[in-house]
Amino acid sequence: MEPFIVSARKYRPQTFKDVVGQQSITNTLQNAIDQNHLAQALLFCGPRGVGKTTCARILAKQINSDGTEQENEDFAFNIFELDAASNNSVDDIRNLIDQVRIPPQVGKYKVYIIDEVHMLSQSAFNAFLKTLEEPPKHAIFILATTEKHKIIPTILSRCQIFDFKRITVKDAAEYLKYIAENQGINAEDDALHIIAQKADGAMRDALSIFDRVVSFSGSNLTRKAVTENLNVLDYDTYFEATDLILEHKIPNLLLLFNKTLSLGFDGHHFISGLASHFRDLMVCQHPDTITLLEVGEEAQQLYREQSKRTSPSFLLQGLNIANDCDLKYKTSKNQRLLVELTLMKLASIDFDGEKKNPESVALQNKTIDFIAPSAFYKQIPKVASSSNQTIEKSVENNNTETVSTKAEPAKDSISSETKTAATIDHTSTEETNVVSNPQVKLEEKKPEPLNTPETNDIKDDKKIKINRPTKRVSGLSIKSLNAKKQHELNRIEVVIDEKNLPRENFTEEDLRKHWADFIEIIDKKGQKILASNLHTDVPKLKEDFKIHIELPNSTMKKEIEREQFELMEYLRAKLNNHFVHLDITVNETTAKKFAFTPEEKYEKLREKNPVIDLLRQEFDLDL
Template identity: 75%
Template sequence: MEPFIVSARKYRPQTFKDVVGQSAITNTLENAIENNHLAQALLFCGPRGVGKTSCARILAKQINSDGTENQDEDFAFNIFELDAASNNSVDDIRSLIDQVRIPPQVGKYKVYIIDEVHMLSQSAFNAFLKTLEEPPKHAIFILATTEKHKIIPTILSRCQIFDFKRITVTDAANYLKYIAENQGIEADDDALHIIAQKADGAMRDALSIFDRVVSFSGKQLTRKAVTENLNVLDYDTYFKATDLILQHDIPSLLILFNKTLAKGFDGHHFIAGLASHFRDLMVCQHQETIPLLEVGQEAKKRYAEQARKTSHSFLLKGLDIANEADLKYKTSRNQRLLVELAVMKLASINFDGEKKNPESVALQNTTVDFIAPASFYKNRKATIEPVVPTLKNTSDTTPNSSENKTENITIETQPHIKTEEVSSVATNEIVSETTHTDISETTETQIKIPVKKIDIKSPAKRVSGLSISSLRAKKAHELNKKEDFVDESQLPKTPFSEAEMQKHWADFVEILDNNGRKILASNLHSDVPKLKNETTIWIELPNGTMKKEIEREQYDLMNYLKEKLNNHFVSLHITVNEETAKKFAFTPEEKYEKLREKNPAIDVLRKEFDLDL
């Protein structure tokens, strides 16, 4: 029985053409070898399992080949591999430098491949600098790392850098298909795509997963076998969940989520996968973005079929809800409830992306399109005639009736809407401001108010703000609008004395103090107001903050003074004098000096008892 060799070793690339998904780098290296334009130090950086070490070995082999050697020749004597993770000291680098001086016995070049070079210590990097910059003509260094940012800049500046990219799902799936055909394994495209997605851009991981799944399922590789072995949620779960969301079937959706949890998956996995499913559906809605869908052909058909059932706005709203739940999952105390709430929100979205509103659904097909708010009548209390509102049928109204002199607001109720519900909204204010009268339920309510007639059965037609009719209406409104001009000669201008003004000022401060507005009262009390001319009141404050406070609140003060003094032309002028601040705030030293001026014996007291400020 032959020993088993894992696919990652068995199918390791032997030439640049075998390298998957790195065509830009392999073409560059081939041209550099052909044109003798190869740098003395190369840095291969990128994620794990994308072909860095493989490319380094292929490069080392090709630069020593002259076409006369054996095909199986690997030039093992010319290739030196150093694992910097375990050989990261200065002594290891010095030993390497000593070997570099010796020319190769076979071939032209000695190639030194240093893997995980970012693990070298700082002193080892510094010891390596000079040799890396000016190596012998027969030496080429190839450094490989997964974390380029950990390498010091002086090393980076001496290397030609090649950034390896993650291998795409399509490239990985195609290579897995090639391997499956070589091994005589029947594999579904969807199964290979799931393996490629699980590998997350690393070909070595994809080959390891492939070996594991083949060991589980044998020569028949199906999507079901792959999902069971890898413990990933199948597409079917998300297709079914989306169908239930579109049907607004919340109970079945919650049961599906519970079954998913019973299989060992957590809620975070479910909601994140559902968001990705919505993203894939959105990608399928446009022909240009279909290549972004990295799934098999059968899955693409199912995605396209379900994408036709959904709208763009629905998917956007669904993505927003699912993404919000995804972000809040780790910080939530009740994670299952969070996902269930998100699922119920998703099932409550209409196809146009709007959430269902039970009130709007209940009021569909009704003729009540507008109900005047209570504030509409509040603003017109003065225009309501002192007449008790009457409720009567239209059959009792005659054309010659004297009650028809004023226009009426007619509120017509429908059979399925209770009259008291409408009347409570439209007539509550009027009934409370007139007399309390028993109002019986009828089919039509008439309230006498001399206002413009509003027919709520047929709402006004909405027009654009830029239409000709709206511009005409606006112009007519401006022409009809009359501004109220006040004749200043008719306003009171009674002369008053400074004593009267100060008395009313003090009264206002006392009112503020009684009402709890202590700060404003204190600011107004900080200086005695003076009358500079007949109507201007002057007050001096110690700082600008107090001035701003009074200016902000001076409206009530001036109205009070104007009313009490019977003079509409009273004004207030506020000045700031910083020196007056010392009248109100003394330091401990200043207080002590004041006391000593009044009684010098206080010094004796302080010295006798050894007091301090």
């Protein structure tokens, strides 16, 4: 019986064309040989099993070939391999340097391949520096390592560095398919892709796994045999789990997880694989990213079909939940419960991939913002504030009027708990002249009243009917839907035409008089802070009816801006001018004008009357 040779040795590439997945490096080396432009010190670095030593041997053989040698000539006398892991002392490097001086007997070059060069000691590196920088013309050094960061910079600067990359799943699967055909093995594409994925970018590992699986399954290599032998969780499990999640079948999902655990897989393996499955479904949803899916053609079709039944928002939430479980798994004291809780969360995601909003949605974004012109101020209570206002006239046969608002909410608009619908009822034609400007005429059409216990109806003439809900309605109840429907039916829209609003001229004295009256009114109401802030500066009248005041700090400015609605409505009504507006500036230097502490108050008094200082000295008074 012939001795068995492992595939990693049997199918080791003999030319640069046979090297898998390193085309850029092999092309560079081939061109350097052809153009006689090869460096004398080369460093091959990269992960294990990607072809570093193989390329070094092919290079050593090609630079010594002149076309006259036999086909199986390996130039054994010209190639020296040194394992730096076991020969890492200074004496080993000195022996190597002594051999370098002797020219080759056959061929043109002597090639020294030092594998795992990062294992050399510091002193061995230093002893090797001079020879590596200026080697004899017949010597070429090829250093191979998996950990380039451990090599000292003085060595790196003397070498031409080639970075080998990991073998892609596609390239590894194609090479495995070529080997399977040579050996007469019938292998499924999905089985070869699983082997390539398990190899993690190392061709040597892929060949070793291939030999192991072939020994298990014989000449018929199936996906089921590969997953069973390699202890890999088949993607059919994840397809089934995703279907159960989409159907919200939590009991079946927990039974599937229990079955997976009984096969010897741990929960961490299951949940990380499920997250990867969600990622694969997401890349299937766009034609540009489908190339990122590294599976066989049959599996790709399954992924495409299931991705059509999932939404991007569902997959994104699923990835977040699964990734959170993955991060917490190692620190959890009850790992199985953690995974089961994660699966329950995944199965609880809504069909559209969105969680239900627990907040009330019955009257969401339905706040009525209403600002009456100055003439309405005495008759209509304050509902909300807004700066953009227009009035729209609608004349009908009967003497009624319809008022509706369309205004963007301001900062101090009414909250969602006190959504208000305001209607104005008038029964006589005389009441249409409530606006001070006689050109503005309003007509009304009464809306249907709300049939809810929260409605407060005022039936008297010249009154305002306010429909004000007194308690919050849950957004998840049938009652909330009825409330929302009634709210839509009774929504009032007001359109205000600014051309017909009052615009009378007034003097700065009139402004200051009404300003002082307003401060006195709010002071009696108990709004001491606002009154004090308004008393800080005397208002000045600017162009375009701008009221300007100057404050010592931004805190006072924010307080006045927050409460300015009542002030401006008062001034507009008193001055009969709807276009007055407030302009506030902050000048911190003005803070010196105000006395806050006892010492500052004393200084102010002394400036007005210096005799106070003599009085304090005479009676020996203290502050």
